[in-house]
Amino acid sequence: MTTLLGCIADDFTGATDLASMLARSGVKVSLRIGVPKEPPKDTSAFEVIALKSRTMPVSEAVKETRAALSWLQDAGAKRFFWKYCSTFDSTSKGNIGPVAEALMSDLKTNQTIYCPAFPENGRSVFMGNLFVEQKPLSESSMKDHPLTPMRDSNLMRLLEPQVSQPVGLIDRLTVAKGSNALTTELEVIKDKGIAHIVIDAVANSDLEVIATSCMDMPLITGGSALAMPLPELYMSVGLLPSEAVIQEKHKFGARSIILSGSCSVMTNKQVANVIKAGAISFCLDPLELAENGPQRALRWLEKQDFLAPVIIYATANPASVKSAQNKLGVANAGEIVEQALAACALVAQSVGVRNFVIAGGETSGAITKALGVTKLDIGPEIAPGVPWTFSYSKGNEIALSLKSGNFGDETFFRQALKVLEV
């Protein structure tokens, strides 16, 4: 099918998050890991390309994103969505602004919007300031992020150093008046030469107003939640044909495993919760892995019968992570754990596991690479922004759930396995 909306996400779990928001409509959504080498074939109405461009140097991020845009244009898309994190993760040098300007230039458009709000996950934008739950972004745990520490909550101030064109705001008072008022304001602000418009949203109803006014813009930028209303809007004006609305039925395989490499506060709680509920568990120690490799874990895994939930995790509290990083180096510790979890996924697959619940963005990247996965079809949602996805690996259909650090509540792993029972 000709692609209606071409989406580009700046990281992996962000792409599954966006894809799941679009798939809530029941429309088929495909996710490609990286820009496909082959020209578009068997495309869906909604195509999402997952890049790993969030922390790349600006020039590389721009180059990759342009390549993704070009592939999506070849797939027939005329409308595009640039998805970044709902906490606007970036540095003063980029990459959100420069990538948006490159896309605007290629699409020959002189206006786009920015709305990272994701109300269901506690992200809202008010008077141009981003909140995480009830705290301003700069007071949330994002202030200490190792790669993109967010020390300002004001989106205009964050965006201005990243772009060459003027930045403006349309605030909640206009959004609250509805889509006609917003459409008028967008025109007014365009006439003033403002290219980059931050728009407030604190609730899903605000996102619906914004999506209604902006659905025909060549480029929309934002968090995943802004994409949620688009499928129904396209249907309402006849842009989406009825056959797009039939989601393919996928069957889940019998055996499942949880592989957790995220060390976020929420993932720590989720691991503890599933173990307390009776999961058979194996804890990976980065120091032991560095010395002896993952053999002990792999042998353990081969002995499991998978009748009860099985979890292999390196998830640890900040003090343990710091201690391992001090001894092994930050990147090396991460790499050792990622490779061990990838090796575990391969052994699990060889003993018949077909469902993989994976926690951690980088971890997801390493495991999907090991499994040779390049395209995912989006299935049922487990928690806001975290769907089951379906793919093929070594000739078998497999199901993957890729969860970024802080998504899901404490019972996420149990919920993911519960969906398999239905």
Ligand code: ADP
């Ligand atoms: P998140 O989505 O929470 O950021 P990621 O998988 O992207 O999770 O990042 C977590 C990183 O931490 C990975 O590189 C992983 O290998 C590494 N890691 C996991 N457990 C440990 C540990 N116990 N000590 C040090 N690093 C770890």
